[in-house]
Amino acid sequence: MEIAVMAGQLILGLSILVGLHELGHLLAAKMFGMRVEQYFIGFPPKIWSIRRGETEYGLGAIPLGGFVKISGMIDESLDTRQMQSEPKPWEFRSKPAWQRLIVMLGGIIINIITGIIIFIALTYKNGETYLSAQDARYGIVAYDLAQQIGLKTGDKIVKINGKEFRDFNDIRSSEVFLGTNSSYTVERNGQLIDIEIPNDFIDKLSDKKSAGQFIEPIQPFRVGELAPGMPAEKSGLQKGDIITAVNGRPTPFYHEFQAAIRANTNKPVTLTVRRGNQPVTIRTSVTDKGQIGIGVESLLRQTHVEYTFGEAVAKGTERAFGVVYDNIKGFGKIFRGDVSASKALSGPIGIAQNLFGGVWLWDRFWFVTGLLSMALAFMNALPIPALDGGHSTLLLYEIVSGRKPSDRFLEAAQRVGMVILLGLMAFAIFNDVFKAVF
Incomplete structure (x- = not known):
């Protein structure tokens, strides 16, 4: 049953996000008079479709993606037959570069807007409940990983990176684990001691065997x-x-x-x-x-804060873009070798298990969906051929240089990008299975 719940949440969440992402491309294309041939949620084989005007709308049997086919554009279908004829006024390739750039950014923009709206709504609805650093008055429980860096059960963490903090969860925040040269200041037997956090410490935290075993408040x-x-x-x-x-x-x-x-x-x-x-x-x-x-x-006292709508807009937007910032810092950790890609990257199985969980809770579902929406916007913005960011990079080059890359080059770039993406997807899925088994 838990597996069905996890799968259901993943499919619904991704379907919403992919549908909105592709809708962003569709609306932008139609706004500039481009012909949109197909709009599909899910990949083939086709299980249902309906035609409205020039566009076929449908659902594919593989629910982990989707696509929009715009006339005159070299996309993931790699259908280049129409590129051999003269450009038509309604085709993607016949439009000015700035219009094509907006079309390519349409999906990313919609995902960002979706993520922000979800975080604002959750912040306004639920407010914020947290254990204040002051109310964690008995100190911490230091599990094995915490003991490895010098922490002890009973320590009271009074500063993070030399600064006082409000929320006990800040001890385990991305600011600490994704930053560099982080440290705790702890009170132990009436003395203040600085505990350095190794830059590669998150690699140990990412290990399946260590999940959740770091620091907890001592609590009646x-x-x-x-x-x-x-x-x-x-x-x-x-x-x-x-x-x-x-x-x-x-x-x-x-x-x-x-x-x-x-x-x-x-x-x-x-x-x-x-x-x-x-x-x-x-x-x-x-x-x-x-x-x-x-x-x-x-039995520790929890602090609850309610937000006005205006405050929720500011706080929710900050939280949404915090996801993007964390992704940037996370990639930095991977490139510097502080964390291994096999532990940091997750595919659909890892997302379902670690984020959605086996119990359907709507607040958590929407939180994870908002998080994924911002993460998908960031990933799609990367300048990798076949991703929106790759197309946008080439369009920016065209706008700045005044020279349009040849169709042959665009086709080759799309093929290379597809190989990269399929390789990453295969790695992520294999990595999920390996971690689940071992």
């Missing part, structure tokens, strides 16, 4: 939702209970409770529980995966 907790059929539910544990000890060992904080439970894998345990004002003793068992089947609610 209470029992949240109970998993049906698991030992906690069967033993009578209730939502809202506060577990104070496991087998007599005090567990005021969640990481201590986790350690005590895992130490008793496949064994019975006795939980000391506070239910309201009454102490309760509950006997349960731990599964072979070191679990008893409870959700957890943190």
